[in-house]
Amino acid sequence: MTQVDLLITGAHVVLPDGVRQVDIAVKDGVISAIVEAGASVDAREVFDAAGLHVLPGVIDPHVHLGPNITYPQSPEDAAPESRSAAAGGVTAMLSYLMTAQPYEDVFPIAKAAMEADSVIDFGFHFCVVTREQLESIPHYAKDLGVSSYKFFMNFRGEEGAYLGLPGNDDGFLFDLMEACAANGTMLDPHAENIELVWRLRAAGLKEGKNPLDSWNLNRPDYIEADALSKLAFLGRVTGASLYAVHTSSALSLDVLEMGRSRNDNIFI
Structure with missing residues (x-):
């Protein structure tokens, strides 16, 4: 994966199949990937969202x-x-x-x-x-x-x-x-x-x-x-x-x- 602008880590993410603890990569203002928690991702910025929920807009x-x-x-x-x-x-x-x-x-x-x-x-x-x-x-x-x-x-x-x-x-x-x-x-x-x-x-x-x-x-x-x-x-x-x-x-x-x-x- 190429470098992303932002990596959101540690959150409980609401997905179609339920709530999962995964990381979210963002590039150019849009979600570019949803990866397993702790996966190695090159990101300019990392935001620790531990204890929070991330929902679709x-x-x-x-x-x-x-x-x-x-x-x-x-x-x-x-x-x-x-x-x-x-x-x-x-x-x-x-x-x-x-x-x-x-x-x-x-x-x-x-x-x-x-x-x-x-x-x-x-x-x-x-x-x-x-x-x-x-x-x-x-x-x-x-x-x-x-x-x-x-x-x-x-x-x-x-x-x-x-x-x-x-x-x-x-x-x-x-x-x-x-x-x-x-x-x-x-x-x-x-x-x-x-x-x-x-x-x-x-x-x-x-x-x-x-x-x-x-x-x-x-x-x-x-x-x-x-x-x-x-x-x-x-x-x-x-x-x-x-x-x-x-x-x-x-x-x-x-x-x-x-x-x-x-x-x-x-x-x-």
Whole structure:
């Protein structure tokens, strides 16, 4: 082996086949070899990681960046978040672009911002909120390389207006799932039965200790689980691949496991 820049020794290294005590050689900023502990390696620098664990870089598949969590546009949108991610061991993140504008207009801006100021690898999901965006999925997948799309089940009526996003319905959801299946892409649904939330609102909002606690109190576990049950069934009907984002309760997990017993194209 030629000389390497760095040799990490003594660590417990997490590998596909389990945790092993091996040494890691790094050259030109990438791992060049994983060798037995104590093997002779010519290295410019040796770092003793005894007692520590070394894990593969984490991929964060759910990130919102930019003004009002729309899409990254400036150094302030990319640099702080990506540096914080790197400090926590995240080496790649997938950011949601969320707008009613055509993504042909938004994608170049977001891509340029991340290329200029992100310190880690990145990719994008598109939030599909208009019929025009839905009909452009073949183009997004083939020409822009974006293979996953978010849908907000809770944005009925004016629920998404605070973000400038229009309302939707189950017909739109079904068409989107068919489009994802036809183009070999994945749907990332925000699962929430907003009509049940409206029912709870009408009965009087419960006040929590803080805004997050209030949100939680007014969205019991069945709000998400009911929506996931619908998604699991429609996934069987349409053949769409589903990634259940931010699954938040044991009841939701139970619903998803039941769905996966009939459709293994559901991911959690």
